Amino acid sequence: MGAADPPHTLGAPDALGLVQALQALRRRSSGEPGFWDEYAAGLRHLCRARRVWIAGRVDGTDAAPADGSGWQLLGAVAEVALPVAGALDAATLASLQALAPRAADKGFALMPVTHEGVALFHLAVRQAGERPVLALIEIPQRERASLNELALRAQLVADMPGVGAPAGVAVEEGVPAASPTLPALLALATEVQRAAHGSAARLALVNGLAALSGASHVALGWVDEGRAQLAAISHLDRFEAGTDLAALVEAAMDESLAHEGVLQADQTPVLQRLGEALGLPAVCAMALGPEDGPPEAVLLFALPEGRAVDEPGLARVRGMAALVLPRLAELRQRERWWGLRARDALRLRLASWLGPRHVWPKAVAVAAGLFVLYAAFATWDYRVHGTGQLATDSTRVLAAGYDGRVDSAETSAGERVQSGQLLATLDTRELRQQENDADAEVRRFGAEADKARAAAAWAEMEVATARQRQAQARLARVREALAQAEVRAPFDGVIVEGERKDLLGAPVKKGDKLFRIARVEGLYVVATVPEGDMPLVPAQASGELVLVSDPDRRIPLRVTAVIPVAQTKGQDGNQFLLRAEMQQPAADWWRPGMSGAVRIDAGERNVAWILTHRLVDKLRLWLWW
Incomplete structure (x- = not known):
């Protein structure tokens, strides 16, 4: 042509x-x-x-x-x-x-x-x-x-075999092991480019360079934030990154980052120590990367005695590495954890704004400065946090009418009941016996009074009549107690206290609580807030309640009353009670006693005050005299 x-x-x-x-x-x-x-x-x-x-x-x-x-x-x-x-x-x-x-x-x-x-x-x-x-x-x-x-x-590529050579001259295939030639390096670059995974590509590179140079070991390290990290060692599919030898290899690679060209063992004691640890006297390392940027990788050669890679060979290796490094970097980036990829992308963006050196300290300093300015002049809506519970005043305690034992229990807490529904029954066997005894005495004393009247024994008649009245009173009390043996719901509502399994067969005394029943109407919220936040709650403050059973729903509140007496709750210290009305109708499944988290709006406050006021208050208390 x-x-x-x-x-x-x-x-x-x-x-x-x-x-x-x-x-x-x-x-x-x-x-x-x-x-x-x-x-x-x-x-x-x-x-x-x-x-x-x-x-x-x-x-x-x-x-x-x-x-x-x-x-x-x-x-x-x-x-x-x-x-x-x-x-x-x-x-x-x-x-x-x-x-x-x-x-x-x-x-x-x-x-x-x-x-x-x-x-x-x-x-x-x-x-x-x-x-x-x-x-x-x-x-x-x-x-x-x-x-x-x-x-x-x-x-x-200036020494292409065909350049200046006559047609038909064959290309020499045998090359000295210590001086990799361009054909062999190009073949190795092809193998590295064809690798589908980063580990296979890195291993192919170091194994190929070891074979071409006659080195006992060739190591590849990546440079991250100015430090070399060991990535591959020839003839080893896996290696322990935390060993002393791996740390020594990385230290030798770090030495080469600050050195232009090839770093030989006689130029730094770190490479000498590495050679002694490996038993190989000829050790050299060179940093790889663009001319106008920081190094991206490091190659380290460890050769046996009498072998060395000459300067032209190292130059050809550097040129070949420039061809394969983009591919290796691409595979490495693709296989890294997405969080590290995002961090690197952010670092590159920050470096374009702040400069390539000390990116993270600069970014942190700038972010801190901006936040300090923002906190000094901006305001946030401040909210007082506490706990809340649904409550109602329409409750009734159902107690035992006499000393005895629970014979049956028909319901448990959380169940809805209708007015007049049987909830529990007390054992009536002893009362029945007392009723029979009292009834027998009434009849006996009545017969004695009639006999004394017939005999005109008026004094005896009065005594028998009085005893009959006593027996009748005792009989009335027993029958009244029998009427209280059945515990029934006084109105439609929900059982909020009382468990069937705990009551069945349990001995009770007169006045012991069996059940607490509440109407699901007139619900309000009783909230507790810490003593330190109490002065920040304005009158008629608004807020929100989030129930534990439904955290996705926010229930609007309005504070209606503050109970001015603190209550002590263990390690939480003093707490004040607030009563708040819900600004929306109650749901059918809400029950008295349900709890959740409460946030009460306390107005806009300076951001710096919001973040520091608790610490400042503690310091004032500690340093007060």
Whole structure:
């Protein structure tokens, strides 16, 4: 394919497709049609560029003539909205002319340019091979903070086997274990990108790096709030995060966060202690992350004696990590607890407002300051809290009419009863016997009085008549007690006290309470409030009652009376009773004695006073003299 042919589009914007496309391109030769256009497309995606040109020297030398001639366009690609000419224009030739000497010396060169009024950067990267070839990459201004990272990415693929090599030359597969090469790292990146779960992706990364570098152990750590947290160790599916060795690994990773580049064991005692603990003298760590931001992860290598990862190999590892870190971060974020995800999202939002350093202390200080201002000037509706109980004055106590035993009990507390309904019966056997005895005495004394009258024994007649009257009075009392043996409901209502199981067969004395019955009418609320809040309750105050049996319903109240005598309730201290009327009709299922929580409106108060008045009152009492 010639330079004027339409460019191929290599690699999808996602990292996995790009890595796979670059792997496939590496196995081809630069002499194949379309190679340079596809290579340019890969560079554009890899470096997030607007346009990419691949140009080679016609004469095969690095020396660039003064007039800018001698360059041949091998391939080019651009964003959809940008044109790509079939030949190098004057502006492109000028950039090549200016950047070629430095790129030939250092491998890359960078300079700012302005094209059609748009500020850009031109990056020239020398490609490996016998023939001088430059890749000119046009980077937009928005990527200014990532220029170093993008230059490193372009250099990592500058040694593509096909570049400058004749067709048919095979790519060498064997590589030194201590110097991972780009093909092997790209293959590892593909494996990591394909992993469906975060743990599998992390384990694939550390195991692959251990195999490529010949390291005994490779560890990956995530950076959270400036501290490294161990995430994966090669050859270990699981590990104990709280062990001394794991803490030492995390401490070594923390050391690398403040160090630019690769931190070696001879540069810090922490890495030396870790090497001694592992029995491996060669230990190094490097922080990974964007050029313009804080580190996101840390890689740690522990190698046996005589092995070391060289600088080019570590640079290639860093470039490969830049490709897979977004995928690893995505998997990690997806698998985290939703609360942690929400916390991180909030932290990012706060960081955009307050700055990236010390986000939480700043946020707490700002929130505290705003709350202090709000509390000093704002007001809330203050409510006095207490307890309440439904009560009624239409109650009647039903007591035992004589000493005896409960023979039967027909009802229990909570049951509705009708007027005249039998509630309980007392044992009447002894009273029946007394009734028979009294009746017999009445008849006997009547017969004696008649006999004395017939004999004209008037004195004896008077005595017998008096005894007969006494027997008749005793008989009347017994029959009156028998009439009280049946306890019946005096009116329609609800039994509020008295249990069948407790009364049945129980001995009782005259006047002992058997039942308490109440009418379900005229209900009101008796509320108790603490002594300290009593002065805050205004006259005719309004409020609400929430019953324990129906917490979703709020019953409006109005205070009608205050009982001015305090009652002591254990540890709660003194309590005052309030009587309040309900401002809505009573429900059918409400019963006297039902309890709940009461809130009484005490007017608007300053927020700071509401939050502190109890503490202030206690301090005043403690410090009073």
